[in-house]
Amino acid sequence: MTESEIIRGCQRGKAKYQKELVLRYSPQLMTVARRYCRDDHAARDVLQEAFIKVFRAIDRYEPTGAFPAWLRRIVINAALQTKDKASYQREQTNLDAVAHPLVAPNVLSQMGAEELIALIQQLPDGFRDVFNLYVLEGYSHDEIADMLGIAPGTSRSQLVRARQKLQAMILQREKECYVKRVG
Amino acid sequence: MSNELDKHINAKLGKYESAVDAEALWQAVRPPRRRRPFGLVLLLAALLVAGAGSGWWLRKQANPVSASGTLEQAVSFEPGTDNTSSSATQTLAHKTSSAAAPNSVVPILDVPVSTQADKAPVTNEDKRIPSSFSTSNTASANSAEQTFPAHASTFSKEAEGLPTTPGVAEAAHPDGVVSTEMPPVIAAPNSKLLHTSTVTLLPNLEFLAVGQGVQPQLPNLVVAEMPSAPKQKMSPWFVQADAYYYKLSRDLTAPNDSVNLSRWAAARRGTETVLEATAAEITLGYHHKKGWQVRAGLGFTQLNTAFAYTATTTEVDSIEGLQMLVFYPDNSVDSIYGSVARYQTTTYRKRTYNSIRQWELPVMGGYRFTQGKLNVLLEAGIRLQLQRKLEGDLLTPAEEILDWSTTNWYRTGFGYSLQGGVQLGYSVSPRVSLSLGASVRYAPQNYTRSTAPFAERYQMLGAQLGVQYRLR
Structure with missing residues (x-):
């Protein structure tokens, strides 16, 4: 079943194609949802909500861009809608305490996707969203500012803080692993 | 970095x-099946087609003769009989006509119609049916009533020989004109019937008898102007009472893209079972003789669902109790008391029936095909909702039980729904008929307001039982 067949089938409301869409794209989209949520439970809720929106909006889908990107955008929107916009501003005020550690490249290469997702999920909401939108989705700070309702400068500073926080968490994790290995 | x-x-x-x-x-995101009003339309169309077919069949059964209503009637005169005697017969389709037969009274058009002898004498050689006939229900020929029987589809008149009773027919009623453009002339004695002609009954009844050797001069009887039967007067107005039993179909959707959709829907679907709907109505209607009818009245509908919720909660209390027993080598035991946990499990069950009750104003129009005691009614219309009340409980996504009546989520005021159906009726008496049929209701509007966290709508398909009484 091709992608265009799935799209046409979903537009006609055929359950067979809708199911195929869910089965085919849910693993990728689950990764997206997990990156934007604190835990997997919340990610499942977001993914569920996103698919409901997909089935409602697919009549209006125009194949001008990649279909997976369109799906990913819906998941991101669904995830962002669950957030409290004010939290982005609040989180900005508590950044000074974050240190500026450095992570060795070999440490990074040893980390798997699940570990990275777990670390990203530990970021505060504002940091996490800005980091995801900038680093993984490729949005500019102006676009992120529009999406989150914050100033572009806030987006920039939150990205920096998010990176620093991630590095700190990676170092902390490496330190714990070393202690375990040494005994 | x-x-x-x-x-x-x-x-x-x-x-x-x-x-x-x-x-x-x-399974969680599977969209509900799209509402298919088209399916209801198809169903309604099928009902209409079935009803129309039944009606056509009934009508066909009722009118085996061509729609023009022309009946060919035979008129025969046999010589040697008195054509004014009781042996003279006419037959019409389930109707009777008159003849100048003294001392006999036979129904005409289901009622006796007779003629009074005209002033013109009837002789043995030349018997004439008078130029005008009475439209009264009594007749006489030479002060004697004369009638003759009638039978379906044939109109025969026998004149066995010459009249034995000279009769003179005359109009007993000045308005009762029966045209006699060709007054019947009976041949002389022993005249032989040569020809039996056909006559056309509708709109005018004519008969023509031709005797041998005589100038055929028989009257044209205009039945349209003959007296009609005094039928029992039936009012076009009627009162109808109906009861309905519907299978309910509920649509639960979200009015807008909301995270609550699946949670609300899951909570409600997991605790509510859609049951049935019952309805009753009484209407006053007008039935046109051509088959059309309209009716309106007051109706009541109740939609039922069953609510069942079971919740088990475990509470942990801290109470003072024995925490530990310490056994020493010398067999001594220390009891250590302190706060210990006490688990208390509570099971909460609630079962109730939810109902939506609404008063309505049904306005229905339709067409009734009738044959004999059977009839088929095709009907469609609108039900204007006057008031709606709700009673019952629902479960929120937070697993709290909410009383329907305390919410402001449902439309309780004016609304409408569409109704259609087909009914098969049977007349148990001239005024009373019973009906049994199928009915479908389609609600274009949600039962809920736009502010509700979900959109709820019910469709109905069921059976109808009714009784109709024609007013006097």
């Missing part, structure tokens, strides 16, 4: 696929 971090995360997560129970996800 930031670039390294970004690149690494991008590389690792860019196309990473997380483990997810896609089947469970599909």
Whole structure:
């Protein structure tokens, strides 16, 4: 079943194609949802909500861009809608305490996707969203500012803080692993 | 380093696929089947076609003769009989006509119609049916009533020989004109019937008898102007009482894109069972003789669902109690008391029947095909909702039980729904008929307001039982 067949089938409301869409794209989209949520439970809720929106909006889908990107955008929107916009501003005020550690490249290469997702999920909401939108989705700070309702400068500073926080968490994790290995 | 971090995360997560129970996800997000008003329309159309077919069949059964209503009637005169005697007969389709037969009274058009002898004498050689006939229900020929029987589809008149009773027919009623353009002339004695002609009954009844050797001069009887039967007067107005039993179909959707959709729907679907709807109505209607009818009145509908909720909660209390027993080697035991946990499990069950009750004003129009005691009614119309009340409970996504009546989520005022159906009726008496049929109701409007966290709507398909009484 091709992608265009799935799209046409979903537009006609055929359950067979809708199911195929869910089965085919849910693993990728689950990764997206997990990156934007604190835990997997919340990610499942977001993914569920996103698919409901997909089935409602697919009549209006125009194949001008990649279909997976369109799906990913819906998941991101669904995830962002669950957030409290004010939290982005609040989180900005508590950044000074974050240190500026450095992570060795070999440490990074040893980390798997699940570990990275777990670390990203530990970021505060504002940091996490800005980091995801900038680093993984490729949005500019102006676009992120529009999406989150914050100033572009806030987006920039939150990205920096998010990176620093991630590095700190990676170092902390490496330190714990070393202690375990040494005994 | 930031670039390294970004690149690494991008590389690792860019196309990473997380483990997810896609089947469970599909079950959770599976869209409800699209509402198919088209299906209801198809059903209604099928009912209409079935009803129309039945009506056509009934009508066909009722009118085996051509629609023009022309009946060919035979008129025969046999010589040697008195054509004014009781042996003279006419037959019409279930009707009777008159003849100048003294001392006999036979119904005409289901009622006796007779003639009075005209002033013109009837002789043995030349018997004439008078130029005008009475429209009264009594007749006489030479002060004697004369009638003759009638039978379906044939109109025969026998004149066995010459009249034995000279009769003179005359109009007993000045308005009762029966045209006699060709007064019947009976041949002389022993005249032989040569020809039996056909006459056309509708709109005018004519008969023509031709005797041998005589100038055929028989009257044209204009039945349209003959007296009609005094039928029992039936009012076009009627009162009808109906009861309905419907199978309910509920649509639960979200009015807008909301996270609450699946939670509300899941909570309600898990605790509510859609049952049935019952309805009753009484209407006053007008039935046109051509088959059309309208009726309106007051109706009541109740939609039922069953609510059942079971919750088990476990509470942990801290109470003073024995925490530990310490056994020493010398067999002594120390009891250590302190706060210990006490688990208390509570099971909460609630079962109730929810109902939506509404008063309505049904306005229905339709067409009734009738044959004999059977009839088929095709009907469609609108039900204007006057008031709606709700009673019952529902479960919120937070697993709290909410009383319907305390919410402001449902439309309780004016609304409408569409109704259609087909009914098969049977007349148990001239005024009373019973009916049994199928009925479908379609609600274009949601039962809920736009402010509700869900949109709820009910469709109905069921059976109808009714009784109709024609007013006097």
